[in-house]
Amino acid sequence: MAEKGCGNMENNSSGDAVPGRIEQILCQPCSSKDKQTVADVFCSICDEFQCLDCSNIHKAYAFMKNHKLVNAIDIKAKPVSFDMKGLDQCDEHQKQLEFFCEDENQLCCSTCAIVDHRKCHSVVEIQKIAGRSASASSQLNASLQDIREKAETVIKYTKSSKEQLDQDVKEVSLKIRRMRDDVMKLFDDLEVSVAKDAESFKTETLNKLTRKQSNSEKHIADATKSLETIDNVHQKGTSSQQFILEQKMKKQVDELSSNVDKEYQRLETVTVSFDFDETLKLPPLSISDYIPGQLTLKYSVPEAVKPITPVDPIVKLTKITSIDLKKTGDDAEEPLYTGLDFLPDGRLVAVDNKKKKCLIYNEKLKKVGSFQLSYIPQSVVAVSVEEVAITSANKYQIDFLRVSKSNDISLIRTCKVKTKYESICMKDERHFVVGTIDDTRPVRIVSLSGEEKDFSINCPNKKYPIGTSACTYIRNSDKVVLTDRYEHTVYIYDIRTNTSVVVKDDQINEPVGVAVDPSDCLLVCSIKTHSIVQISQTGRVLSSYKLDMKNPRIVCVSKNKSIIAVTNNFKGEGKLQLFKVTY
Structure with missing residues (x-):
């Protein structure tokens, strides 16, 4: 709200006042039109001093009839408020920011607090906490x-x-x-x-x-x-x-x-x-x-300037919830989840390789949606708010499915390709980075329309059968990552410089699933050490987190970078777990 002056004021009080003067406050609407009119009333809702002519607007509109008008002489000093120039307005609802969600560290208007943060535990009035910081x-x-x-x-x-x-x-x-x-x-x-x-x-x-x-x-x-x-x-x-x-x-x-x-x-x-x-x-x-x-x-580099050495933060994982993946009803085989990814709203999408299904889980790992597929699915990636793409282990195709807000799943289209793909992730809004199955080009680029091309990098000239390799892409630095399970190796390729880093370490034993963490480091599933290993982009092993599941195979990170999901492949002890990410 812009500051509004009270016009010319003359008074007969003590202090700096000039004897004989009488306080006068000008009508603010008239002042904006370059007219000098003495104010008769003050409206606290309009936050203005007005003359009688200007105040008659309150009689013309029903929504203004409840405005309280008081004699301008009775108002000794009008509160001055600072013009925040829209900074105190909600970007989405254009309403006054009145609350602060301590769970998500976010400013809220009344609509945000009711609609978007109703499940949060600590939404407080800004006035009550404003003095804390x-x-x-x-x-x-x-x-x-x-x-x-x-x-x-x-x-x-x-x-x-x-x-x-x-x-x-x-x-x-x-x-x-x-x-x-x-x-x-x-x-x-x-x-x-x-x-x-x-x-x-x-x-x-x-x-x-x-x-x-x-x-x-x-x-x-x-x-x-x-x-x-x-x-x-x-x-x-x-x-x-x-x-x-x-x-x-x-x-x-x-x-x-x-x-x-x-x-x-x-x-x-x-x-x-x-x-x-x-x-x-x-x-x-x-x-x-x-x-x-x-x-x-x-x-x-001038000696006076000391280069700032970037520090890779060590990730900390805190388990939120866990479910067992077991046979149910007339199932002939145990579930085998070979692909995971989060939708932007936090729901988790999984593909069951054995049962040929696409499944949806909520934030508590309660199954809320299921869709039967006609082929063996291998991996999944969220393409947009309500769209996922699934690769196939036995078909030359990538399927695009719609996942509605109400957890209904339907097939949108099928994209035919010339290579079988296992792992898949987004390169940008129009392309995937995909890991191949039994092809001498272990990692490739595929557009959303199915156009396939190769990276200009020197990858190992070898074929990877299903379950022996996975890839991901670090968008901010334009790097491709490839795991080699039985060589116990992680390759990091810099596309811009056509250079690579080869990572081998005792803490990495049969690496497969890989994802990019919130600090643009790598989270790798180390099967034989039953761990998630964090690796920097320069190839330094930063940490290793021991899981209470055997043979972790797939890992993915939520879109808001706060949660990771991990699943494994171990007969009789299949698990799906969520972890909170902190540093």
């Missing part, structure tokens, strides 16, 4: 100050580097010109050749440095603007408004901090130099065949 504002200020200082350092070094770069390039030309006096025409050609390369490097690098400087100037502007907003809310806003702003800005500040840290870590001094070979000889060759020198392009 007195230090949060100072932490946000500190983070923003740090962001601004780092961005200013980036600008300082980029400006210096640009100046040095220009000076170095000029020095290259001067050195070549001095040498040209001795060898004449040969060095005329040399100057043209080397100066062209140097200028090309200068242009490319200047563009890079200019972009870096522009980004950092934007970071400074964003941080400064946020600091001003926090300062204004801290000075003028209520404790509830301060609390709301802090919650709203945490994500922005974290993202801004991450962006500045990336620029800060990549600070580098760019130099250009040219040096002649000590054993210079001048054979009768053209300058294009023999260049008596070398253009050196060098990047170096």
Whole structure:
């Protein structure tokens, strides 16, 4: 709500008042039209001083008839509220934020609290807890100050580097010109050749440095603007408004901090130099065949800047619930779940390889939906809010099923492919990453329409039978992960650099199922150690969590990154378990 002044006020009270003056408050609607009209009444609902003409609007509309009007003279001081510029409004319902869900760490309006958080245990009024986080504002200020200082350092070094770069390039030309006096025409050609390369490097690098400087100037502007907003809310806003702003800005500040840290870590001094070979000889060759020198392009990190070493957090798993997978009724075989994935709303989808079924479980692992398939399913992935894709162990196809909010399952379409696929995960909104069955290309890309293509990576040239390998994809770093069960190995391929990391460790014994955890590390099912092993993207084994199930085979992570599901393959002791993920 914007601040609204009370107009001109004259009084006859003590203090700084001028004797003889009478307090006058102007009508706010009239003031907005550049009219000077004395206010007669104050409406607490409209939060305005109004003259008699403007207040007559209350008689025209039924919904305003209950507004309470009081004599303007009786209102000594109108409460001043700070304009949050929409920050205190719910993004989804455009209503006032009045509650805070401590279970999910989320601000709520009255609709959110009733509809989306009715199952949560701790939804409290913001007014009651607003005073708890007195230090949060100072932490946000500190983070923003740090962001601004780092961005200013980036600008300082980029400006210096640009100046040095220009000076170095000029020095290259001067050195070549001095040498040209001795060898004449040969060095005329040399100057043209080397100066062209140097200028090309200068242009490319200047563009890079200019972009870096522009980004950092934007970071400074964003941080400064946020600091001003926090300062204004801290000075003028209520404790509830301060609390709301802090919650709203945490994500922005974290993202801004991450962006500045990336620029800060990549600070580098760019130099250009040219040096002649000590054993210079001048054979009768053209300058294009023999260049008596070398253009050196060098990047170096300034000593004043200490690179920030990223730390991979150690995952902690706390079991939430567990169910046994056993034969029921006239079943000839025990269930065998070979695929798991979470829908965005938290429901778990499983495929039963033995019974040829797609199953839906709620957050308490109660079975709420089932669909009979005509083929042997192998793996499953959630494609969207109400759509899943299933691979087949005996068919050249990928099926797309709709899973409704009421847990009804129906076949949408079947996509024919030329390769049999086992594991499957999303690469982006339009493509899958899939692990093959008995194919020399162990991991491939398949579009949602069935177009198949290969990665440009050097995978092992071997065929993997069913149950001996699985793959996943780390979207943020563009890396493909492949497990090799009987080689006790996990391969991590960097698509951007076409490099790979081979992970072998005593804690990894017959790895199969693999998923990406909330910190973009890997969670691998180690069958013979009955464990979930956490591995960093660089191949370092971070932790190993011993399960109370034998031979864990499949693992998946919920879309909100807070829950994982694990199932196994052990005759007579099949289990499906949920774990809470913390660090």
